[in-house]
Amino acid sequence: MPDIESFFNDDPWENIISPVYPNGQYLYQKDQRFFVSMDASNQIIFFVREIGKYNIKKLPKLSGIEVSIDQNHPDETRLICTLTEPLLRDKFALVAKDVAYTCSTFEGDQFLDECKTRIISWADFLKPSRKGLTKSEWYGFWGELFTLTQLLSPSSNYSNAIKYWIGPEGKKQDFTFNNSALEIKTTLSGDANAIKISSLDQLYKVTDSLYLLHLHINYSNDPGALSLQDMYERTLAAVEDDTDTKMKFLNKTNKLYGKASEEQLETKFNFIAMESYEVNDNFPKLTGDNTQSAITAAKYDINPSSLKSYLVELDLDEILKS
Numbered sequence: 077m078p079d080i081e082s083f084f085n086d087d088p089w090e091n092i093i094s095p096v097y098p099n100g101q102y103l104y105q106k107d108q109r110f111f112v113s114m115d116a117s118n119q120i121i122f123f124v125r126e127i128g129k130y131n132i133k134k135l136p137k138l139s140g141i142e143v144s145i146d147q148n149h150p151d152e153t154r155l156i157c158t159l160t161e162p163l164l165r166d167k168f169a170l171v172a173k174d175v176a177y178t179c180s181t182f183e184g185d186q187f188l189d190e191c192k193t194r195i196i197s198w199a200d201f202l203k204p205s206r207k208g209l210t211k212s213e214w215y216g217f218w219g220e221l222f223t224l225t226q227l228l229s230p231s232s233n234y235s236n237a238i239k240y241w242i243g244p245e246g247k248k249q250d251f252t253f254n255n256s257a258l259e260i261k262t263t264l265s266g267d268a269n270a271i272k273i274s275s276l277d278q279l280y281k282v283t284d285s286l287y288l289l290h291l292h293i294n295y296s297n298d299p300g301a302l303s304l305q306d307m308y309e310r311t312l313a314a315v316e317d318d319t320d321t322k323m324k325f326l327n328k329t330n331k332l333y334g335k336a337s338e339e340q341l342e343t344k345f346n347f348i349a350m351e352s353y354e355v356n357d358n359f360p361k362l363t364g365d366n367t368q369s370a371i372t373a374a375k376y377d378i379n380p381s382s383l384k385s386y387l388v389e390l391d392l393d394e395i396l397k398s
Contacts, residue, residue: 080319084173088112089120089165097121098149104176109187112172115158120165122172123156125149130185136196139203140164143195155188157195164202171198174323200334201326208337211264212272214304217332218345219262219291220250221307226347231392234314235321244328248277255284256395259355265294265348270377279361286355287390290380293345301344304336352390353383 083105092101092114100113103122112122123146130153135143140161146154157175159168179190209217220243228237228251236253243250249257259278261271271290273279279288308329315321333341355361360382362374 080173080177080323083177088122088169088172089114092120094118097123098146103172104180107176107180110172110176110180119158119160120168121156121158122168122175123154124175124179124188124191125152125154126184126187127152128184129153130188132185132188132192135192136199138196138199141168141195141202143192153188155191161203167202170323170326171195171202173319174198174327177320177323197327198330201330204334206337207335209332209335209340212274213332214336214340215262215264215293216260217336218293218302218304218307219260221304221311221329222262222291222293222302222347223251223258223260223289225307225311226302227392228396229314231396234311234325235318236396238311238315238321238325238328241328244331248280248282249286252283253396257281257283257286259286259288260291261288262291262293264345265292269380271380272375272377273361274375276362276364276367276371276374279355279359280363280365281355285395287388288353288355288359289390290351290353292348292350294348296344296346298344298346301346303342303344304333305341306344308333308341351380351383352388353386354388356386359383359386 084103088103089112092112095114095116095118097113097115100111100123102108103110103112109126110122110124112120114120128151129147132145132155135145140159142158142160144156146156159165175191175194178194179187182190220241224237224241228240240251240253242252250260251258263269279286311325312322315325353359360378362376367374
């Protein structure tokens with residue numbers, strides 16, 4: 077199977093050195109609705125066009141780029157993305173390629189809406205806010221990256237592990253593969269040991285088997301300790317030659333990684349221990365199918381001392397092969 081990069085020029089604007097819009101050059105060899113160009117202000121742009129007149133609502137305001145609509149063409153609607161900060165050119169190229177590759181299966185107003193949504197999803201990658209994660213977001217993100225890089229990747233490979241990681245996509249569990257799913261919870265040593273469940277969906281089974289992994293960590297400067305930045309950069313290095321996997325990883329991490337403060341990115345933790353629980357029908361939980369229909373949301377804590385009968389020795393190699 078050809079690599080994504082084979083369908084794109086490394087620098088899509090390499091041969092565009094002066095304003096050419098409303099004309100442009102094809103961005104994506106497999107879909108001639110995606111273009112790169114340069115506007116009258118010498119700003120590089122990529123745009124998508126669809127036959128027909130469509131009204132795209134709520135155009136985003138993003139740092140570093142500007143998103144607009146051009147309907148000054150007969151029977152055609154264009155969604156234009158303009159780079160306003162030239163230093164972001166390399167990131168902008170990756171976003172343009174991802175939008176083209178991800179959205180090419182759609183048509184009509186859905187096509188334009190999916191392109192807009194995908195551009196928005198890259199906002200924190202283009203211009204990280206660094207405003208800081210909450211503690212639960214910080215520890216949770218660290219735990220998911222640790223599971224990805226230290227638990228799943230050795231048993232599988234980075235490409236598969238990143239594909240299995242669906243938590244950032246808003247899915248019910250953090251990782252899903254074959255007929256199993258993993259929900260990851262991470263607790264800092266010294267904090268309350270309760271397992272915090274933040275929704276009715278987190279322990280709702282959508283696969284044959286569901287496992288709850290409770291990771292325990294502490295602050296550390298040991299040589300083997302890991303920070304968010306360590307795991308992020310090691311993953312990027314491991315998938316550098318796999319553009320498809322790299323784009324998936326960057327898109328899945330950009331919201332939390334872009335929000336994390338510099339201190340949160342650099343702070344190192346040691347992995348101390350992990351308990352694995354099988355979430356079967358008798359496991360204590362609140363889900364949409366065991367609460368009253370009037371209850372539409374819930375957050376609750378589970379006492380780990382009450383879960384001893386659900387402890388299992390988890391063999392990820394075996395689960396991944398099943």
